[in-house]
Amino acid sequence: MKCVLYWTDPRPLMASISEYTVWPVHRHKRYTESGMKLPEMPILADGFYKVGSSASLSFCADDVGGESMFESILFASGTASHPAPAEEPDFFHDLNLDQLVDRLARDHEHLRAIWYAPLDSVAAIHHRHEVMRDLQCDAVFHSIDTFGRGMKAVHASLTQVDAMYYRRQQQSWQLDAVKTYLRTVESLAVELSQVTLTSQGLKDLRGYLVEYVGSERFRTMVAETKEVSGLLDALVYNVVINGTTVVVREPDDEVDYREAVEGVFARFRRRPSKDFRVTFSQPVAMNHVEAQILEGVVRLYPEPFAALAAYDRRYRGRFMDEPVMRFDREIQFYTTYRELMSREARLGVPFCYPDIAVDDKAIFAADACDVMLAEKLAHAGKPPVPNDFHLEGAERILVVSGPNQGGKTTFARMVGQLHHLARLGLPVPARQARLYLCDHILTHFEREEDTAALRGKLGDDLERLRGIMSRAGPRSLVLLNEIFASTALKDATYLGRKILEQIMERDMLAVIVTFIEEWATFSSATVSMVSAVDPEDPTVRTFKIVRRPPDGRSYAMTLAEKYGLTYDLVCRRFVP
Amino acid sequence: MNVFFMYPDADFSLDTPLPETAVDLIVDLDLARIFDAMASEDPFVRKVVERAVMVSLHDPEVIQYRQAIMQDALSHPDAVRRLYQLASEALDRRKRHFYFGVTTRYPSSILHESADLLTTMTDMLRQLKAEVGRDREAFGSPGLTQFAAMLDRELSDEYLATLAHYLGDLKQRDSVVLRARLGQGLKSAGYTLLKSTKSGRWIDRLLRRGPAHYSFQIPDRDQGGITALSEIRDRGINEVANALAQSAEHVLGFFQQLKTELAFYLGGIHLAERLRERGYPVCLPxxxxxxxxxxxxxxxxxxxxxxxxxxxxxxxxxxxxxxxxxxxxxxxxxxxxxxxxxxxxxxxxxxxxxxxxxxxxxxxxxxxxxxxxxxxxxxxxxxxxxxxxxxxxxxxxxxxxxxxxxxxxxxxxxxxxxxxxxxxxxxxxxxxxxxxxxxxxxxxxxxxxxxxxxxxxxxxxxxxxxxxxxxxxxxxxxxxxxxxxxxxxxxxxxxxxxxxxxx
Structure with missing residues (x-):
């Protein structure tokens, strides 16, 4: 028997489905209501139709079927997974990426290593871009999100299996776990078959799932699970308590006492009343009285419990599929980040898929934000101030100067974040961006705790810089924030010059935040950027970092005037 | 059961927000003094009259409806006072049931308190019916006439007897029959208290039924088991206790509404008396x-x-x-x-x-x-x-x-x-x-x-x-x-x- 179903997409592609196939009833209804002819199909379970034995089902999807290769959603098929560093990279703390990962991997510890491991090819990055693009389709994301929730519930049930003392309770939780697992996997297979996918990663997954869900083992599991649950759900019994005697027996002709009471007093019923119900704690485990009551139920109705025991022997500890499990773990890398994106998008932070520069260093970003700052500001409901930057030709180094608290550090951090996010294959918080695929991101940020010990600090600074320079190569990105801030100006200027020379010598990309404006005009490789102030009121910080020559002392003078501290104003105070 | 003294088809609510103009009006028109006179030192009456005066009516029929009752009230001030007294007393009785409404962990005590309170309330309802019946011939307003008819209809002797029967039955429960089904982890769930439709003692019926039962006994020294069992019992009683407590609230709500709506007319009586004492006329506009x-x-x-x-x-x-x-x-x-x-x-x-x-x-x-x-x-x-x-x-x-x-x-x-x-x-x-x-x-x-x-x-x-x-x-x-x-x-x-x- 062959049964072909069409819907909106007129490109049918055959998927071999074994004994049963799945077809959601609501969709069937929608198509029949719109006048489309569909074959009569018996309902299988939970809103799915059975499409006959050995039926072929035509999916709208363009590529269901064929060899189902699926290993990892994070890496292109066939490529070995990347060795991930176990340790958090040094620059994570300086760039606040440690906070980001803490937030996104809070419930997903296995994802940390992925956050630490940059991709090293454009192809690998595009693989993830494609998956993320698919996930930005609400329908796809919803399916994946539902799946993730379902798998979480499966694991929660399995935790209960281990926690239970009574054998029958273990069996019941095991049944729940399988039930949830089957429903979750099957829904994902069905839902993915109804959407258009572009990423190879998700297409591979879909092919694999359709095959898996159609497999005999899976279908048998579905049927047996349904049968056992049905038997148990149908049980209704009476519990009679008289003093310390308990009787479990079959139901008789009785009415719900609550309804009787409500009926008698109905004429007094007025506006909704207070709820007097007592809330009981709901421990998962039974006490011995509950266990005895259950034994009574077992005596009255032995068959369902025998079926449950047999079912449990068959499936305990062996019902889950490894590739499906792995997908569940790995897809969270995308979904957690997607949630962050939509959170920040609501604030008005744009996200884009950056172009990846490999052979040149012409980089730029428009309306870019510090991703972690946006997270923090999300509570206040306001977006961070976006900033732009670009480097072209021989330009390699952004030298950021200007008034303090004006967003310079945030800017440097942002450039670093953008590059790390880009090489993880993730969209970046910017309207548009082209970013360099760097091998190392090296940072030296002034740390607050350092400033106390001035003595020996210059030595430490230089020591750390030497360490950075020893690892940095032509493909590295270096971010230096307020180095030599507590060094004598003459020393700082000299040392800075030396560091800049090294950076230029190796053709590295760099962002240098400093109060030493001379660095900004050091060579054709340096570009000056300045934290801008509001021209109307110089005390207002705009958090804008703009590309222009250093301001000189004008800002400081304006502020001084405002506070009556210019030469003239101070003199006038002393005039009677 | 509705009072409907303020509107022909709706309850008067003390929660109706005052119009934004009210604050200025009260000060500018010296209304506090008028409300005080209407209250005659009953703070509840004051609360009601302030709300009633400030939330103006715009429907001439409703105005006439109230005017008619006001006319009755001014002609029979003692009848209004007695009914107000009775409603207040019913609400005071509630205070004697100290534990009613107190948050407790035990549905069995909620059940008991509610049944006790409802027994008292049944008595108050009986008194109300008698009181209104006595004055009904004197009333000419549709509002009061309909109220009397409603009491006759809803509080028939037969109904009051049914109430008494239910309350008696619920207070004297030595055993409980619960229905349950299997919930998560096979724990019995959805315990529901049942009322048998058959007569006879449950134990006799049980024995007649033969083998389709299983019974066990908690030993007296098993304190944990006894506690667990009483919790199961409480879970079963929970819904009924709630229904009964809510019913008690509803009956109290009826008396509360009665008191509230009478308070307005009582306020009118107080003010009219003050004006007439001075020899100044009042009229229905x-x-x-x-x-x-x-x-x-x-x-x-x-x-x-x-x-x-x-x-x-x-x-x-x-x-x-x-x-x-x-x-x-x-x-x-x-x-x-x-x-x-x-x-x-x-x-x-x-x-x-x-x-x-x-x-x-x-x-x-x-x-x-x-x-x-x-x-x-x-x-x-x-x-x-x-x-x-x-x-x-x-x-x-x-x-x-x-x-x-x-x-x-x-x-x-x-x-x-x-x-x-x-x-x-x-x-x-x-x-x-x-x-x-x-x-x-x-x-x-x-x-x-x-x-x-x-x-x-x-x-x-x-x-x-x-x-x-x-x-x-x-x-x-x-x-x-x-x-x-x-x-x-x-x-x-x-x-x-x-x-x-x-x-």
Whole structure:
């Protein structure tokens, strides 16, 4: 028997489905209501139709079927997974990426290593871009999100299996776990078959799932699970308590006492009343009285419990599929980040898929934000101030100067974040961006705790810089924030010059935040950027970092005037 | 079961928000004094009358409905007092059931407390039915007649007996029959208390049924088991206990509603008695719904003033047709504000279904009422005061609709007369053209004079009466605006002739 179903997409592609196939009833209804002819199909379970034995089902999807290769959603098929560093990279703390990962991997510890491991090819990055693009389709994301929730519930049930003392309770939780697992996997297979996918990663997954869900083992599991649950759900019994005697027996002709009471007093019923119900704690485990009551139920109705025991022997500890499990773990890398994106998008932070520069260093970003700052500001409901930057030709180094608290550090951090996010294959918080695929991101940020010990600090600074320079190569990105801030100006200027020379010598990309404006005009490789102030009121910080020559002392003078501290104003105070 | 003394088909609610104009009205029209008199030291009555007076009615049928009950109440004040007493007593009884409504972990105690309380309430219902039955022949209003009929219908002897049976059954439960099904982890869930439809003791029935049961006993020393068992029992009772406790609340709610709605009429009785003691007439007003405003009153008095002074209070008479704007001018301390207040009070009381302190009173149902009184502290020409006045006026405008009525007392006098007059003219013109009615007490002579010259038919000018010999009668009579105010008089009166002469 062959049964072909069409819907909106007129490109049918055959998927071999074994004994049963799945077809959601609501969709069937929608198509029949719109006048489309569909074959009569018996309902299988939970809103799915059975499409006959050995039926072929035509999916709208363009590529269901064929060899189902699926290993990892994070890496292109066939490529070995990347060795991930176990340790958090040094620059994570300086760039606040440690906070980001803490937030996104809070419930997903296995994802940390992925956050630490940059991709090293454009192809690998595009693989993830494609998956993320698919996930930005609400329908796809919803399916994946539902799946993730379902798998979480499966694991929660399995935790209960281990926690239970009574054998029958273990069996019941095991049944729940399988039930949830089957429903979750099957829904994902069905839902993915109804959407258009572009990423190879998700297409591979879909092919694999359709095959898996159609497999005999899976279908048998579905049927047996349904049968056992049905038997148990149908049980209704009476519990009679008289003093310390308990009787479990079959139901008789009785009415719900609550309804009787409500009926008698109905004429007094007025506006909704207070709820007097007592809330009981709901421990998962039974006490011995509950266990005895259950034994009574077992005596009255032995068959369902025998079926449950047999079912449990068959499936305990062996019902889950490894590739499906792995997908569940790995897809969270995308979904957690997607949630962050939509959170920040609501604030008005744009996200884009950056172009990846490999052979040149012409980089730029428009309306870019510090991703972690946006997270923090999300509570206040306001977006961070976006900033732009670009480097072209021989330009390699952004030298950021200007008034303090004006967003310079945030800017440097942002450039670093953008590059790390880009090489993880993730969209970046910017309207548009082209970013360099760097091998190392090296940072030296002034740390607050350092400033106390001035003595020996210059030595430490230089020591750390030497360490950075020893690892940095032509493909590295270096971010230096307020180095030599507590060094004598003459020393700082000299040392800075030396560091800049090294950076230029190796053709590295760099962002240098400093109060030493001379660095900004050091060579054709340096570009000056300045934290801008509001021209109307110089005390207002705009958090804008703009590309222009250093301001000189004008800002400081304006502020001084405002506070009556210019030469003239101070003199006038002393005039009677 | 409904009380429906305030509306033919709805409950009166103390939670109805007051209109935004209420705060100003209460201060400007001296209403607190009136509410206090209506309360006669019962704070609950005060709460009810304040809400009832401030939330005006706009439906003539509802106004008549309340007027009819008010008529009954004024004719049979003792009947209203007794019913109010009975409702209060029922609510007091609830307090004796100390544990009722106290948060507890035990549905069995909720069940017991509720059943006890309901037994008491059943008795109170019986008394209520008897009390109302006694007076029903004297009542002429549809509201009270229907209430009596409703009690007969809903509280039949048979029904009261059923209540007693249920309460008795629930109080004497030694064993419980629960229904359950398997929940998560095979724990029994959804415990529901059952009422057997068969007679006979459960144990006999059980034994008759043969083998389809399984029983076990918790040993006496198994304290944990006994606790666990009583929790299962409580889970089963939970829903019934809730239903019973809610029923108790509902019965109490009925008495609460009865007390609330009677409080309004009791307040009316108190106030009428105070006015009659002084020999001042009260009447049920005649309110028209028509578009044209017709106003007519005889011996209209400021109730607040009557309540605050032992001196005789002058009543005013007047009548006008197709009215839009009342402009009242004249000497200070001549009774202008008093008159304006009496007019506002009369409209508020009338639209609450109350009587009015007058021999007769006819007006229209106003779509809203607002007062804009210059406050004592506003009278100076300080910068900002005028702005405050405008701001307040603009806020009041938001609550006004065509057919609404505004009472202005010396508005816009915090700036110079020219500016104040111009503003007043702009605003009154706009309002009158929009169908809002205004009574305006003013010293803005430029304004009043200009308006008078227009000879508008919808504009009536009144004046504080001043006899030829210079004495003030405190009466408000028809008359054109006067060029001068009578501040000189007042000054003379207070400071004496000499000082005034220096002016």
């Amino acid at each position: 005649d309110l028209a719904e028509s578009e044209a405003w017709r106003l007519s009153f005889g011996s209209l008095r400021d109730v607040g003033l009557v309540l605050s002074t032992g001196q005789p209070v002058v009543g005013n008479d007047g009548a006008a047709q197709d009215l839009s704007l009342l402009v009242i001018t004249g000497a200070n301390q001549g009774g202008k504000s008093t008159f304006l207040r009496s007019l506002g009070q009369a409209h508020l009381m009338a639209q609450a279904g109350l009587f009015v302190a007058a021999e007769h009173f006819a007006s229209n149902i106003m779509a809203g009422l607002a007062s804009h009184f210059a406050r004592e502290e506003d009278a100076s020409m300080e910068r900002g005061k005028f702005e405050e006045e405008l701001e307040r006026m603009s806020r009041l405008m938001g609550a006004m609709r065509p057919g609404a009525f505004m009472l202005w007392n010396e508005s816009f006098q915090s700036t110079n007369e020219r500016e104040g007059s111009d503003v007043a003219q702009e605003i009154t013109r706009a309002l009158v053209d929009s169908g809002v009615r205004i009574a305006f007490v003013t010293h803005l002579n430029a304004y009043a004079e200009a308006l008078f010259q227009e000879h508008r038919p919808d504009c009536v000018f009144l004046r504080a009466e001043r006899l030829d010999n210079g004495t003030r009668t405190y009466r408000i009579v028809p008359g054109p605006p006067m060029e001068t105010s009578f501040g000189v008089d007042l000054y003379q009166e207070i400071f004496g002739q000499q000082h005034a002469g220096e002016r």
